[in-house]
Amino acid sequence: MNRAFLSFAVGAICVVLAGCGVQGEAYQPRPVPVSKSMIYLYRPYVFYASAITPVVTCGQESIELEAGGFYSYINDAGPVTCSATTEASTPLKFDAHPGEEYYVKEEVSPGNLSGRTQFTLMNSGAGRQEIASCRKQGLPDSGSHH
Numbered sequence: 001m002n003r004a005f006l007s008f009a010v011g012a013i014c015v016v017l018a019g020c021g022v023q024g025e026a027y028q029p030r031p032v033p034v035s036k037s038m039i040y041l042y043r044p045y046v047f048y049a050s051a052i053t054p055v056v057t058c059g060q061e062s063i064e065l066e067a068g069g070f071y072s073y074i075n076d077a078g079p080v081t082c083s084a085t086t087e088a089s090t091p092l093k094f095d096a097h098p099g100e101e102y103y104v105k106e107e108v109s110p111g112n113l114s115g116r117t118q119f120t121l122m123n124s125g126a127g128r129q130e131i132a133s134c135r136k137q138g139l140p141d142s143g144s145h146h
Contacts, residue, residue: 022069024136029101029128030072037077037096042070042131043106052108052115054089058082059096065106069137082106084117092119103127 032038041058045068053064059080061073077098083091088111096102103122108115122130 022135027131038101040072049108054084054086070134082119086115086117088116
């Protein structure tokens with residue numbers, strides 16, 4: 001085995017083991033408008049499912065959330081449904097209240113064709129802790145257009 005190939009292979013393994021492929025900004029809590037709610041959708045990095053990026057719709061917003069990424073947006077108060085375009089996805093439904101923030105965790109696991117997606121509404125403490133390892137995905141002003 002030549003040295004150049006060995007160096008490349010070691011470098012590639014280090015990149016893979018480093019985790020998150022999303023290169024955006026670190027999580028910073030945003031102010032929640034009094035009459036709206038703030039939704040944080042995040043997907044912790046899991047190597048074995050990192051190649052699967054289903055389209056996720058949460059409320060009126062849709063995004064292909066990559067492993068290790070998060071997306072935040074301002075939402076009207078009221079019912080919210082989160083779903084994904086995978087072979088098996090159980091939608092998550094909850095009521096968003098004015099002035100409150102919600103952390104929706106997306107977990108993707110490999111399946112036969114396009115993977116399986118599960119959503120969990122996390123309590124704020126656990127959500128803030130887990131989202132801290134993720135990076136912002138989407139437009140620089142994600143969610144500020146509402």
